[in-house]
Amino acid sequence: MDVSLLQQMLLGALLGLSVYLPLRCGQLSLASPGFYAIGGTVAALLSTRWPALGGTGATYPISSVLLEMGLAAVLTGAIAAAIGTVVLRLRGIYLAIATIALVEILRVITLNLAITGGALGIFGIPQPFYGPEGYALFTGALLALVCWLCDRLERTRPGLAMAAIRDDELAAASQGIDTARFKLLAFVLSAVVAGITGVVAAHFLNSWNAKLGNFDASITSLAFVVFGGSRTWLGPVLGGLLLTALPEVLRPAGDLRLIVFGLVILLGPLLVPQGLVSPERLQALGRLLPRPGPFGRQAP
Amino acid sequence: MTATAATKPLLALENLTCRFGGLVAVGRVSFAVQPGEIFGLLGPNGAGKTTLFNLISGITPPSGGSVHWRGKAITGLPSHRIARLGIARTFQNLRLFGSLSCLENVLVGLHKHSRQPLIPALLGNGLFRRRQGQLRQEAMALLRLLDLDPWAEHSAASLAYGDRRRLELARALATGPELLLLDEPAAGLNPREKQELSALIHRIRAQFNLSVVIIEHHVPLMMELCDRLAVLNFGERIALGTPEQVRRNPAVIEAYLGTNP
Numbered sequence: 073m074d075v076s077l078l079q080q081m082l083l084g085a086l087l088g089l090s091v092y093l094p095l096r097c098g099q100l101s102l103a104s105p106g107f108y109a110i111g112g113t114v115a116a117l118l119s120t121r122w123p124a125l126g127g128t129g130a131t132y133p134i135s136s137v138l139l140e141m142g143l144a145a146v147l148t149g150a151i152a153a154a155i156g157t158v159v160l161r162l163r164g165i166y167l168a169i170a171t172i173a174l175v176e177i178l179r180v181i182t183l184n185l186a187i188t189g190g191a192l193g194i195f196g197i198p199q200p201f202y203g204p205e206g207y208a209l210f211t212g213a214l215l216a217l218v219c220w221l222c223d224r225l226e227r228t229r230p231g232l233a234m235a236a237i238r239d240d241e242l243a244a245a246s247q248g249i250d251t252a253r254f255k256l257l258a259f260v261l262s263a264v265v266a267g268i269t270g271v272v273a274a275h276f277l278n279s280w281n282a283k284l285g286n287f288d289a290s291i292t293s294l295a296f297v298v299f300g301g302s303r304t305w306l307g308p309v310l311g312g313l314l315l316t317a318l319p320e321v322l323r324p325a326g327d328l329r330l331i332v333f334g335l336v337i338l339l340g341p342l343l344v345p346q347g348l349v350s351p352e353r354l355q356a357l358g359r360l361l362p363r364p365g366p367f368g369r370q371a372p
Numbered sequence: 373m374t375a376t377a378a379t380k381p382l383l384a385l386e387n388l389t390c391r392f393g394g395l396v397a398v399g400r401v402s403f404a405v406q407p408g409e410i411f412g413l414l415g416p417n418g419a420g421k422t423t424l425f426n427l428i429s430g431i432t433p434p435s436g437g438s439v440h441w442r443g444k445a446i447t448g449l450p451s452h453r454i455a456r457l458g459i460a461r462t463f464q465n466l467r468l469f470g471s472l473s474c475l476e477n478v479l480v481g482l483h484k485h486s487r488q489p490l491i492p493a494l495l496g497n498g499l500f501r502r503r504q505g506q507l508r509q510e511a512m513a514l515l516r517l518l519d520l521d522p523w524a525e526h527s528a529a530s531l532a533y534g535d536r537r538r539l540e541l542a543r544a545l546a547t548g549p550e551l552l553l554l555d556e557p558a559a560g561l562n563p564r565e566k567q568e569l570s571a572l573i574h575r576i577r578a579q580f581n582l583s584v585v586i587i588e589h590h591v592p593l594m595m596e597l598c599d600r601l602a603v604l605n606f607g608e609r610i611a612l613g614t615p616e617q618v619r620r621n622p623a624v625i626e627a628y629l630g631t632n633p
Contacts, residue, residue: 221494228493229483232472236480239469246429246463247481248455248547303471 075204077320082211083273084316087289088296088308089218090266095302096231097258098238100164102290103171106178107152107263109285111144111270113182116194116280118143132198134210137275141268148267149260156259160252175290182282193281197274207276214272215309218265222305234258235303299340301347310348380443382407382583383428383459383551388437390423390607397423399607400437405551410577410584412598414591414618416627420607421587422464425553428585429461430454456483460549462540464556464587470529474520474539477528478511481546514542517576534565541572545580552576554586558593566590570597595619603627 090104118140119125119132125140127133159170182188189195201207225231233254236244245251274280292315300311318336322329340347381404390398398420405411413421426432428439430451438447441457449457460481469477492500515521518538523531528539537557544552554573558566570593577584588594594601595615603611603618605627611618618624 224494224496227496228488232476232480235472235476236469239471240467242431242451243463243467243469244480245451246431246455246461247543248452248483249480250450250452 074320075208077317079204079208079211079276081313081316082208082215083269083276084293084296085215085309085312086211086218086265086269087293088300088312089222089305090262090269091293091297092302092305092308093222093262093265094255094258095297096226096238097234097255098241099160099255099258100168101171101259101262102168102294103152103155103174103259104262104266104293105285105287105289106171106175107148107266108270108273108289109175109178109182109282110148110151111141111267112274112280112284113188113194113270114144114147114267115140115271115274116197117187119198119275120194120196126198131202132200132275134200137200137210137271141271144267144271145264148263152260152263153256156256160255160259172287172290175285175287179282179286182285189281191282193279193283195279197278197280199278200275204276207272211272211276214268219305219309226305230254230257295337297347299337299347301344301349303346304349304351304354306354307347307349314348381405381440382409382442383585384440384443385424385428386438386440388424388427388439389435390420390427390432391435396607398427398434398604401602401604401607401609402437403602403609403612405583405585407550407583408577408581409599410573410586410597412594412601412615413585413587413604414589414594414601414624415604418606419604421604422555423607424604425461425555425585425587428454429459429553455547458548458550459553460544460547460551461553462537462544462555462557464559466536466540468528468536468539468543470527472528473525474515474528474531474542475508475511475524477539477543478514478546479507481543482507482510483547511546514545517545517579518542518572533560534562537561538572541576545576549580549582551583551585554584554588556587556589558588558590566593569593573597 087104087108090107091101094101119136125133125136127136155174159167159174162170183191201210233244233249236247236249237251237254241251273284296311296315297308298311299315300309301307319329319333322332325332384404386402387400388398388402389396389400401424413424415421423432427434430449430453433448438445440446441459446454446457469480472480488500488503512521512524515524518541520535520539520542523535528536531539537560541557558569561569573584573586576582586594586598598615600612600614601618602609603621603624610623610627611621613621
């Protein structure tokens with residue numbers, strides 16, 4: 073398989089996780105591509121305009137990439153905390169609309185600021201790796217780390233509280249759960265994941281422009297979660313990997329490929345409304361491979 | 373006919389009012405609930421009983437008046453704060469966490485010692501698993517108390533109606549309340565289940581040292597169960613007293629029990 077495609081799939085999985093985190097808490101936020109764009113812009117600006125980050129070697133130092141990721145995480149986290157406090161008062165489709173507006177505002181700003189290169193964007197972002205293999209390894213490690221954190225989250229109290237909020241926010245509050253706090257936590261984590269993914273994507277793509285975080289990206293990344301399943305982290309990862317690969321795998325089908333892709337997106341929710349991965353299916357698998365679930369759940 | 377008990381009231385409502393636009397759902401309602409008491413709220417449909425629960429539990433902000441808990445004003449606090457003070461409630465139209473198991477439904481409310489230190493939680497080490505095990509056992513004990521333990525791992529949505537009502541009770545008990553607000557716990561139960569419910573409420577009051585405020589339409593059950601009753605009609609308190617006093621109150625007979633044809 074083409075390693076560049078694998079790299080794109082890994083980035084898709086990370087974006088899927090970013091959309092998944094608020095959704096697991098019942099919040100339909102489409103803001104992830106906005107934070108992805110912020111992360112990418114941070115990386116593009118820092119690496120092209122701050123010579124000290126470039127180091128002395130032939131390639132761009134990985135430590136500088138990590139530094140950019142750290143800065144992007146802090147920046148996106150802070151923006152999400154500020155915006156989330158206000159916007160998370162909205163529910164359901166209204167939250168989705170507000171977050172789409174956020175993505176559009178960020179896109180228009182990026183498109184019109186001189187510092188972000190206007191419509192052309194920023195070129196010549198330095199490369200920390202010689203080829204896509206290095207990127208795939210790096211992104212694979214990042215994905216593994218984020219998956220591990222999500223897995224721990226789901227097995228601890230915040231995960232249970234978020235699931236309770238998703239099922240019934242009012243009842244969760246009446247059980248003593250500070251719903252606003254957990255919703256904000258999920259929103260901030262989602263923004264941080266999208267932000268650091270944007271940093272990696274900017275280096276990998278070599279250039280960055282306003283088109284990379286737009287409404288299309290919102291819908292595509294939502295499709296990852298709808299297709300893969302929104303109740304356990306494995307769902308969006310699988311959805312992100314598969315749906316990113318599908319258009320490329322279908323390339324031999326020529327013009328038909330977009331039709332087939334559309335059909336898959338359409339049939340997915342019809343045939344598996346819960347998504348490909350659900351806790352029940354994992355439990356059924358778990359009977360074959362014994363593995364303790366949340367709070368050490370075992371077969372009764 | 374006001375509360376004359378010498379003890380300090382656990383919960384005291386003073387002129388509590390809630391208006392939705394021009395409609396007065398609850399109008400200047402006052403009463404106090406004593407520690408250990410089972411206090412009944414009677415009233416025809418739309419009398420404002422559930423709205424009163426929503427005001428006490430912080431779901432709806434009151435338009436006027438005050439709620440005091442152990443002498444401290446808690447009026448207008450968000451519902452998670454009120455739950456943590458020790459006021460738990462059930463819902464008339466069942467609001468369980470449908471996709472979670474019965475055990476998890478109870479675990480949600482068990483937050484008194486469910487905070488885990490971050491590092492063990494991230495590592496999932498022995499300390500973390502021991503604590504999770506303790507929580508599980510506490511939750512199982514509550515399920516066992518309500519005869520729900522065989523369904524611990526089943527999703528709440530898959531339970532039969534009567535079992536769901538008991539699960540709501542188990543979930544409310546998990547928060548470690550001192551006051552339990554029960555909103556029509558007998559609705560939809562058959563006569564035998566209603567009898568069991570009455571015994572169950574007495575049992576959990578004794579075991580957990582609780583006070584209970586209960587909304588219920590089934591008058592014989594309320595007469596038997598409650599120490600005192602308040603009757604609401606069109607958002608106003610029209611009677612307050614022992615079941616015997618309320619039974620003989622002419623305003624109650626007219627508003628709620630009806631007159632003989």
